[in-house]
Amino acid sequence: MTESPDGLARFRGILRRFTTPLLPDDYTVLANPLWSRRELRGKIESVERCPDDTIHLVIRPGWGVPVTFEAGQYIGIGLRVDGRYTWRSYSLTNVPDTRDGLFSITIRAVEKGKLSTHLVGTARPGINVRLAAPAGDFHLTDPLPEKLLFVTAGSGVTPVIAMLRSMEGRRDSTDIKVVHSVRNRSDLIFEDVLADYDAHIQVTSEEGRVSPQVLEKLVPDFRERVVYACGPATMLDELESWASDNDIEIRVERFTLDRASDAKGGTITFARQGVQTTVDGATTILEAGEAAGVQMPFGCRMGICQTCVRELVDGHVHDLRTGDTKEPGSRIRTCVGVAAGDVTIDA
Numbered sequence: 379m380t381e382s383p384d385g386l387a388r389f390r391g392i393l394r395r396f397t398t399p400l401l402p403d404d405y406t407v408l409a410n411p412l413w414s415r416r417e418l419r420g421k422i423e424s425v426e427r428c429p430d431d432t433i434h435l436v437i438r439p440g441w442g443v444p445v446t447f448e449a450g451q452y453i454g455i456g457l458r459v460d461g462r463y464t465w466r467s468y469s470l471t472n473v474p475d476t477r478d479g480l481f482s483i484t485i486r487a488v489e490k491g492k493l494s495t496h497l498v499g500t501a502r503p504g505i506n507v508r509l510a511a512p513a514g515d516f517h518l519t520d521p522l523p524e525k526l527l528f529v530t531a532g533s534g535v536t537p538v539i540a541m542l543r544s545m546e547g548r549r550d551s552t553d554i555k556v557v558h559s560v561r562n563r564s565d566l567i568f569e570d571v572l573a574d575y576d577a578h579i580q581v582t583s584e585e586g587r588v589s590p591q592v593l594e595k596l597v598p599d600f601r602e603r604v605v606y607a608c609g610p611a612t613m614l615d616e617l618e619s620w621a622s623d624n625d626i627e628i629r630v631e632r633f634t635l636d637r638a639s640d641a642k643g644g645t646i647t648f649a650r651q652g653v654q655t656t657v658d659g660a661t662t663i664l665e666a667g668e669a670a671g672v673q674m675p676f677g678c679r680m681g682i683c684q685t686c687v688r689e690l691v692d693g694h695v696h697d698l699r700t701g702d703t704k705e706p707g708s709r710i711r712t713c714v715g716v717a718a719g720d721v722t723i724d725a
């Protein structure tokens with residue numbers, strides 16, 4: 379039996395005639411767990427274990443998963459841990475290639491990182507995972523700027539690795555500088571790619587951190603460069619304010635939800651349960667509901683798995699992840715949506 383989208387669509391069509399009231403999905407996932415249309419799935423194809431609790435995973439996406447992406451984007455990975463699906467997003471480190479359609483990610487086990495610790499401890503080829511499609515605004519522009527500066531720290535290097543790999547062959551036309559920080563030399567990953575770009579590696583336990591003043595010494599023509607930065611929030615906050623003071627174009631990738639927005643908050647009405655609560659513009663609708671005793675389903679709490687989606691009946695909701703404002707009648711992700719005025723939610 380073919381696994382091509384056309385072949386699968388025909389197979390589903392035939393199944394639909396015979397499987398009612400169950401759905402074709404109920405049977406196709408028995409034949410192959412990657413053939414689900416209700417949710418996006420993938421299978422771990424290979425695992426490379428590195429020192430310091432780090433693994434490189436290659437994932438083969440299942441049926442229906444979009445395989446085109448921009449270098450610098452991330453995918454969502456969901457896995458059952460302690461009986462409940464846990465989701466996290468990971469930057470893709472490979473160059474988009476629709477011929478093989480594979481996703482590469484790198485995971486380091488971090489303290490209190492439930493999914494990262496679980497994956498580093500148990501990942502092996504053949505394990506099925508849930509996926510959220512590639513997404514994210516942290517990617518290169520086309521055409522490339524004449525001069526680029528990448529500033530990364532720790533695992534913040536991962537989205538930049540995909541960008542550097544994607545620029546192989548275009549390096550003659552763009553002047554690229556890379557400054558990467560690690561706490562200890564043994565924390566360094568992707569050493570070969572970074573060496574290829576003659577990156578400055580700062581070992582912070584020996585040399586101190588890369589402050590804007592250090593950056594200015596390392597890259598004297600910093601004002602002429604477009605900056606891409608990824609790392610801890612404190613580093614990104616500092617770089618954003620430095621870039622604003624020096625009129626430098628900067629793009630940052632934050633691995634945590636940025637709650638800063640123009641949303642003022644308001645009174646949220648959970649229509650089905652007849653509960654009202656008043657919140658500020660930084661409290662998500664999911665958090666507001668939980669604090670008021672309204673239980674709603676959730677998965678990743680990061681805007682990637684869609685488990686928490688509810689209808690916005692009235693008012694406007696600001697999406698902290700995309701920056702969009704949602705109109706009445708839209709389906710909103712309550713885990714990343716905040717009230718922009720009074721709102722009514724179908725929950």
Ligand code: FES
Pocket residue numbers: 465675676677678679680681682683684685686687711712713714
């Ligand atoms: S809980 Fe995953 S998108 Fe909201």
